[in-house]
Amino acid sequence: xxxxxxxxxxxxxxxxxxxxxxxxxxxxxxxxxxxxxxxxxxxxxxxxxxxxxxxxxxxxxxxxxxxxxxxxxxxxxxxxxxxxxxxxxxxxxxxxxxxxxxxxxxxxxxxxxxxxxxxxxxxxxxxxxxxxxxxxxxxxxxxxxxxxxxxxxxxxxxxxxxxxxxxxxxxxxxxxxxxxxxxxxxxxxxxxxxxxxxxxxxxxxxxxxxxxxxxxxxxxxxxxxxxxxxxxxxxxxxxxxxxxxxxxxxxxxxxxxxxxxxxxxxxxxxxxxxxxxxxxxxxxxxxxxxxxxxxxxxxxxxxxxxxxxxxxxxxxxxxxxxxxxxxxxxxxxxxxxxxxxxxxxxxxxxxxxxxxxxxxxxxxxxxxxxxxxxxxxxxxxxxxxxxxxxxxxxxxxxxxxxxxxxxxxxxxxxxxxxxxxxxxxxxxxxxxxxxxxxxxxxxxxxxxxxxxxxxxxxxxxxxxxxxxxxxxxxxxxxxxxxxxxxxxxxxxxxxxxxxxxxxxxxxxxxxxxxxxxxxxxxxxxxxxxxxxxxxxxxxxxxxxxxxxxxxxxxxxxxxxxxxxxxxxxxxxxxxxxxxxxxxxxxxxxxxxxxxxxxxxxxxxxxxxxxxxxxxxxxxxxxxxxxxxxxxxxxxxxxxxxxxxxxxxxxxxxxxxxxxxxxxxxxxxxxxxxxxxxxxxxxxxxxxxxxxxxxxxxxxxxxxxxxxxxxxxxxxxxxxxxxxxxxxxxxxx
Numbered sequence: 001x002x003x004x005x006x007x008x009x010x011x012x013x014x015x016x017x018x019x020x021x022x023x024x025x026x027x028x029x030x031x032x033x034x035x036x037x038x039x040x041x042x043x044x045x046x047x048x049x050x051x052x053x054x055x056x057x058x059x060x061x062x063x064x065x066x067x068x069x070x071x072x073x074x075x076x077x078x079x080x081x082x083x084x085x086x087x088x089x090x091x092x093x094x095x096x097x098x099x100x101x102x103x104x105x106x107x108x109x110x111x112x113x114x115x116x117x118x119x120x121x122x123x124x125x126x127x128x129x130x131x132x133x134x135x136x137x138x139x140x141x142x143x144x145x146x147x148x149x150x151x152x153x154x155x156x157x158x159x160x161x162x163x164x165x166x167x168x169x170x171x172x173x174x175x176x177x178x179x180x181x182x183x184x185x186x187x188x189x190x191x192x193x194x195x196x197x198x199x200x201x202x203x204x205x206x207x208x209x210x211x212x213x214x215x216x217x218x219x220x221x222x223x224x225x226x227x228x229x230x231x232x233x234x235x236x237x238x239x240x241x242x243x244x245x246x247x248x249x250x251x252x253x254x255x256x257x258x259x260x261x262x263x264x265x266x267x268x269x270x271x272x273x274x275x276x277x278x279x280x281x282x283x284x285x286x287x288x289x290x291x292x293x294x295x296x297x298x299x300x301x302x303x304x305x306x307x308x309x310x311x312x313x314x315x316x317x318x319x320x321x322x323x324x325x326x327x328x329x330x331x332x333x334x335x336x337x338x339x340x341x342x343x344x345x346x347x348x349x350x351x352x353x354x355x356x357x358x359x360x361x362x363x364x365x366x367x368x369x370x371x372x373x374x375x376x377x378x379x380x381x382x383x384x385x386x387x388x389x390x391x392x393x394x395x396x397x398x399x400x401x402x403x404x405x406x407x408x409x410x411x412x413x414x415x416x417x418x419x420x421x422x423x424x425x426x427x428x429x430x431x432x433x434x435x436x437x438x439x440x441x442x443x444x445x446x447x448x449x450x451x452x453x454x455x456x457x458x459x460x461x462x463x464x465x466x467x468x469x470x471x472x473x474x475x476x477x478x479x480x481x482x483x484x485x486x487x488x489x490x491x492x493x494x495x496x497x498x499x500x501x502x503x504x505x506x507x508x509x510x511x512x513x514x515x516x517x518x519x520x521x522x523x524x525x526x527x528x529x530x531x532x533x534x535x536x537x538x539x540x541x542x543x544x545x546x547x548x549x550x551x552x553x554x555x556x557x558x559x560x561x562x563x564x565x566x567x568x569x570x571x572x573x574x575x576x577x578x579x580x581x582x583x584x585x586x587x588x589x590x591x592x593x594x595x596x597x598x599x600x601x602x603x604x605x606x607x608x609x610x611x612x613x614x615x616x617x618x619x620x621x622x623x624x625x626x627x628x629x630x631x632x633x634x635x636x637x638x639x640x641x642x643x644x645x646x647x648x649x650x651x652x653x654x655x656x657x658x659x660x661x662x663x664x665x666x667x668x669x670x671x672x673x674x675x676x677x678x679x680x681x682x683x684x685x686x687x688x689x690x691x692x693x694x695x696x697x698x699x700x701x702x703x704x705x706x707x708x709x710x711x712x713x714x715x716x717x718x719x720x721x722x723x724x725x726x727x728x729x730x731x732x
Contacts, residue, residue: 216431
């Protein structure tokens, strides 16, 4: 999505005048630019500071070389480049077509004939690279642009010569987890067969709207890529075995691009003949709209309160619904920030782009839920998370026990409440597995057996395998917590002592934060936790997440105060700790927003803390009593009291946009918004609102009694949970 130039963007680079931004990330910025003769190009730059690193410059030069190798038939043709400039840049053909991910999100999945034609054409593109001994290493839907003449492969930022490991750290997994090959996921050699694996994943996405290994955290995806079978549900029957062969874990079992092309398509007809009419219309619209781009440049930010007011006003300006989401080379996948973009030409007088009632108020549609499920036992969030977790079309909810529901129709699948042989309320879905921490049946003497970490069968809730036994612990104690599981390590709270069946914590009970290897069952480390009184009713941790070798936790003290505690994931050493002032700790059970560098928090302001030492990097300028944020593609989304849904740039803390056109006085800040591809959902009064991520107005509403809301991306559901039951709404 193009956005205006900022005040400090250059006017020109080389012979090209900059027109707009296509996206910006940690490495550089991509612009729309024009030559003196009027030719429009996509121009990628590298930040000057990063360009001081010789290895980064070498990567940029190799990216230019790879783009030239694939040529303008299968890629965006290179117009010009200057990798030696103080700000290295690359100008390529401005491709008049959407990226594959945007096409699927807006126009729907592709029919089989389109998937086959797309796959055969991409085989030709990859074959062109492989014949020159170059592998792409990051083939994914956002790096494939669709035109009427065929797909074009872009973004060669991590492409390299086959066998060349000079710029790859040994053991490092470089690429996009959802579309990596197993060998790439373990930091091994990724050759032409690895590109075939990624291509098959792309075709699964084109046919079904999801990758072959689902969604989730990077560690979960990498685990599934390495060990789990690809999910080919929804792939056309005749196509499934072809793609299954390409997704073999052993590179030697995969076909070459030439062999695959022969299985996919006979090569007859023009590429456009195999595309749906709606997609061809979208391509044609973009070709016309490119000439409506009008240069705009944002002013430099002013100082003082006036600046905040000006920023907020700018964020609420009308945005156009029918944006030209350009597919310029190397730009797809760079997230645009959502700032208003102004157009010249058709529909210019209509402003907001949303359907309106008389008087200008946005028109919303009141919708009904898909299904409602009543729990067999009333849930309480006092003792821990009751977040629904989905695996293979089955949603598991943990409370007094665990029970499961069909994601399709809300019908109960199994119920572990009251079944002593399967009793547990500590469950976790990650890496394609359903884990639980065993909570044993109470006995008269209060002395149970060792706590066990197990894998469950999501189809019936029964134990498949015990992974770890924590020696000397008592599984009757109700204070154990399953915090998080990576591809190798489980982080848990386990307790020792006799269960006196009094308060939550028993007199004489001792608890530890422990890490265990789930492959060997070995205890890696164990750290004592503060003693709790027997009248305490809250567990130690509200949320936890592993990020970049750290275990980030939100820990609650005896007096109810919350502290951010960051531990070394490998040793359990506390790296830093600081208080977190928040009125209602319960809202933190929704999870943690963090990336490799920062932890993001709500409160009186949204803020970013450096994970290395806890230093505050930025805070938003306006106090709005924000709820917990959620992070996606460099943008934070949060609900603010009296502000509603707000989007903030995670790198700078700058407000990108705020919800407009609706009453926000009853906006609930008791949890993060739920993000779909078209809408973000949050509770306002008694309604669940679906706010458009395009024009930032409310498009849909649902009556709800839910208290917490969760996304089930695989089943495309918003799940609303209260103590009595769960309601499902469509996630769009």
